[in-house]
Amino acid sequence: MHSFPNIRPLGGQVPVSDLTVSVYRIPTDTPESDSTFKWTHTTLVLAEIEGGGKHGIGYTYGSPAVATFIDKMLKPLLGGADVMNIPETAGLLTAAVRNEGNCGVAAMALSAVDSALWDLKAKVLGLSLSDLLGKVRPEMQLYGSGGFTSYTIDRLQEQLGKWAQAGFRGVKMKVGRRPQEDERRVRAARDAVGGHAALFVDANGAYHAREALEKAEQFAQYGVSWFEEPVPAADLKGLQFIRTRVPPSMRIAAGEYGYNLPYFDAMLQAGAVDVLQADATRCGGITGFLKAGYLCEARQLPFSSHCAPALHLPAALALPSFCVAEYFYDHVRIEKMFFDGVPEPANGMLRPDPGRPGLGLELKRADAGKYAL
Numbered sequence: 368m369h370s371f372p373n374i375r376p377l378g379g380q381v382p383v384s385d386l387t388v389s390v391y392r393i394p395t396d397t398p399e400s401d402s403t404f405k406w407t408h409t410t411l412v413l414a415e416i417e418g419g420g421k422h423g424i425g426y427t428y429g430s431p432a433v434a435t436f437i438d439k440m441l442k443p444l445l446g447g448a449d450v451m452n453i454p455e456t457a458g459l460l461t462a463a464v465r466n467e468g469n470c471g472v473a474a475m476a477l478s479a480v481d482s483a484l485w486d487l488k489a490k491v492l493g494l495s496l497s498d499l500l501g502k503v504r505p506e507m508q509l510y511g512s513g514g515f516t517s518y519t520i521d522r523l524q525e526q527l528g529k530w531a532q533a534g535f536r537g538v539k540m541k542v543g544r545r546p547q548e549d550e551r552r553v554r555a556a557r558d559a560v561g562g563h564a565a566l567f568v569d570a571n572g573a574y575h576a577r578e579a580l581e582k583a584e585q586f587a588q589y590g591v592s593w594f595e596e597p598v599p600a601a602d603l604k605g606l607q608f609i610r611t612r613v614p615p616s617m618r619i620a621a622g623e624y625g626y627n628l629p630y631f632d633a634m635l636q637a638g639a640v641d642v643l644q645a646d647a648t649r650c651g652g653i654t655g656f657l658k659a660g661y662l663c664e665a666r667q668l669p670f671s672s673h674c675a676p677a678l679h680l681p682a683a684l685a686l687p688s689f690c691v692a693e694y695f696y697d698h699v700r701i702e703k704m705f706f707d708g709v710p711e712p713a714n715g716m717l718r719p720d721p722g723r724p725g726l727g728l729e730l731k732r733a734d735a736g737k738y739a740l
Contacts, residue, residue, distance in 0.1 A: 379451070380449045380450075380451060380452075381418050381419040381449060381450040381451050381488075381491050382418060382446075382447045382448065382449060382450070383416055383417070383418045383445045383446060383447065383448045383449075383450060384417045384418050385416070385417040386414065386415070386416050386417070386437070386441070386442045386445050386480070386483075387414075387415045388412065388413065388414050388415070388434045388437045388438050388442075388479075389412075389413050389415075389434065389739060390410065390411070390412050390413075390431045390434045390739070390740040391410070391411045391412075391413065391705070391735055391738040391739055391740065392408050392409075392410050392411075392738055392740055393408060393409050393410075393411065393701055393704070393738050394407060394408045395407055395408060395409065395697060396700070397517070398517055399515045399517050399697070400515055400516045400517040400541075400544060401515060401516055401541040401543070401544070401569070401571045402516060402541060402542065402543030402544045402570055402571045402572070402573035403543075403544075403571050403572065403573055404571070405517070409428060409697050409698075409701060410428065410429065410430065410431060410740075411426055411427075411428055411701060411705070412426060412427050412428070412429060412431070412433045412434045412437070412475070412476075412479055413425075413426045413479070413730070413735075414426065414437055414479040414480050414482075414483045415483065415730075416445070416450075416480070416483045416484060416487050417487075418450040418487055418491065419450060419487075419491040420491075421487055421490040421491050422487070422490070423450075423483040423484060423485070423486035423487025423488070423490060423725060424482075424483055424486055424725075424726070424728060424729075424730060425478070425479045425480060425481065425482030425483030425484070425485075425486060425652060425678075426479055426482070426648065426675075426678065427475040427476075427478050427479040427648035427649065428648055428674070428675070428698070429472065429475045429648075430472060431740060432472050433472050433475045433476050433479070436467075436472050436473060436476040437476045437479065437480060440463065440464065440467070440473075440476070441460055441463070441476055441477070441480055444459060444460060444463055445460075445480070450484060450487050450488050450491055451488060451491070453481070453484050453485060453488060453654060454654070456484060457477075457481055457484075457651070457652075457654050460477055460480065460481075461477065461651075464476075464477065469626060469627050470626040470627065471626065474626035474627065474649055474650065474651065475648065475649055477651055477652065477655075478647060478648050478649055478650065478651055478652040478655065479648070479652070480652070481651055481652025481653060481654050481655070482647060482648075482652040482653050482678060482726075484652075485499075485652065485653040485654075485725075485726075486725035486726045486728075487725070489724055489725040489726075490724040490725040493724060494724060495681070495719055495720070495721050495722075495723060495724055495725065495727060496653075496681035496719075496725050496726050496727075497680065497681040497684050497685070497719040497721070498721060499681075500653075500657075500681055500682060500684070500685040501685050502684040502685060503684065503685065503686070503687050504684055505684070505718060506684075506716040506717060506718045507676075507679075507680055507683045507684060507689070507692050507716065507717045507718075508536065508690070508691045508692065508715065508716055509535055509676065509691065509692050509693075509694040509712055509715050509716065509717055510535060510536065510537030510538060510539055510564075510565070510567060510691055510692070510693060510694060510715075511526075511527065511530030511531075511533075511535045511537070511538040511539070511564075511694050511696075512538070512539040512567075512569075512674075512693045512694055512695045512696060513526050513527070513539075513540070513695070513696035514526060514527055514538070514539060514540025514541055514556065515541050516541045516542070516543070516544040516545070520551075520552065520555045523540060523552060523555060523556060523559070524555055524556065524558070524559035525559075526696070527540065527556050527559050527560050527564075528559040528560060530560075530564065530694075530715075531559070531560040531561070531563040531564040532563070533712070533714075533715065534712075534713070534714035534715040534716075535564055535694070535712070535715035536564055536565060536691075536715050537564055537565040537566070537567055537593070537691065538556070538560055538564050538565075538566060538567065539566075539567035539568065539569055539593070539595070539693070540552065540553070540556050540566075540567070540568055540569070541568075541569055541570075541571065542568045542569065542570050542573070542582070542586075543570040543571060543573030543574060544573070546573075546574070546578070546582070549582060549585070549586075550585050550586075553566070553568065553585075553586055553589050553591065554589055556589075557589040557590060565590075565592050565593065566589065566590055566591050566592065566593075567591065567592065567593035567594075567595065568586055568591050568593070568594055568595065569595035569596060570582075570594070570595065570596055570597050570598075571595075571596050572596045572597075572598055572599035572600060572602075574597050574598055575598065575605075576597075576598055576602075576605040576608050576609055579594075579597035579598055579605075579609050580609060580612055580613065582594075582597070583597070583609065583612075583613040583614065583617060584614070586617075587613075587614045587616070587617060591617060592616055592617055592618060593617070593618050593620055593642070594609075594613065594617055594618070594619055594620070595619075595620045595621065595644075596620070596621050596623075597609050597619065600621045600622065600623070600624050600625075600634075603633065603634060603637040603639045604637070606619060606621060606634075606637070606639035606640060607637055607638050607639045610638065610639065610640065610641060611638075618641035618642050619639070619640050619641050619642070620640055620641065620642040620643075620644055620671065621634065621639065621640050621643075621644060622634055622640065622643045622644035622645055622659075622673075623644045623645070623646050623649075623673035623674075624649070625644075625645055625646075625649070625650050625659070626649055626650055626651075627650065627651065627655070628655070628658055628659065628662070631643060631645065631650075631659045631662055632662060635662060635663070635666055635668065640668075641668070641669070642668070642669045642670070642671050642690065643659065643662070643663050643668060643669075643670050643671070644670075644671045644672070644673045644693075645659040645660070645670070645671075645672065645673065646672065646673035646674060646675070647672070647675065647678055647679055647682065648674070648675050648678065653681070653682050656672070656679070656682050657682055657685065657686065660682070660685075660686035660688050660689060661686075661688075663686075663688035664686065664687050664688040667688075668688065669688060669689075669690035669691075670686060670688040670689050670690060671689070671690055671691050671692065671693065672689075672692045672693060673693055673695075674693055674695040674697075674698045675695075675698050675702070676692050676693070676694050676695070676698065676699065676702070676717060677702045677706065677709050677710065677726065677727075677728060678726065679692055680692075680710065680717055680719055680726075681719060681726065684719070692717070694712065694717075702728075704731075704734060704735075705730060705731055705734065705735045706728040706729060706730060706731060707728070707729045707730075707731060708720065708723050708726075708727040708728045708729055709728065710727070
């Protein structure tokens, strides 16, 4: 019989002993934009939870108000909570924010705390989170994501072309800010990646339904096989209208702005998407992300993660419905700046390190401190 001396036996409570939260604002390397938003920095909110002599981390990307919410609303409820019983703790926290609502700031706060609890639980047990959750596959497929509307054609081609040459099977660009220029930019992107990678576009809800159909026919000429948020994600009828009329080779994707399970269920019931997206930094952390993935499994639909690839990796490997992860330029850059243990892609795939407990990430405090608010 084999023994595992570093693994804590199941059973027995491990109380949370402390929670701290911090905020970091990281400038982008150049000004960036999509169809409806422009930005020059990204704000990361980091939750750190202590318990059982270990230290867990979880994070989200959002307003500094998220940190205030964690500190004032959630921290008082976590003292003594059982690290080993995340469902109970998640339920307690969700119930506590009833009057504040389960979307927006509250949802992002819950998400960061939930992910930190999962990281901590795996570390207490001496396991990688991917081993704790179990794996249906050994690696996570990626698509390179950037191609901002603020980019010149040269920068767009350079970025997408590098990902294609590195073995990524798909790359994604932004469209919709200047619709009259979309076709020229998509053609340039296809020229850059050739036949080495699938080409995805993301409109961030910029078009109205009939305009989106016209764009779909236009983009199909260049082999675009993924059309993300052609109309605003709240427009389920519009998404369904488009999904049933685009070329059969083109999939409609949306869901990244979902904060709770009823949102995802409504999107699937409406037949609004071919691929459901979710973001663990918004939808309730690892717990909420897994639940959204199970919804897709029940409906035999593919499931994809939005941004934050290092955070999503363990949960993605546990889900039979999972198909591909967004390797988002800004978040990849930040994860490498802020954390030791960030896995590097190989041929467009990401594998966890089973020798690193939890998420496998450790904060580089000195490096991160330069950006602290």
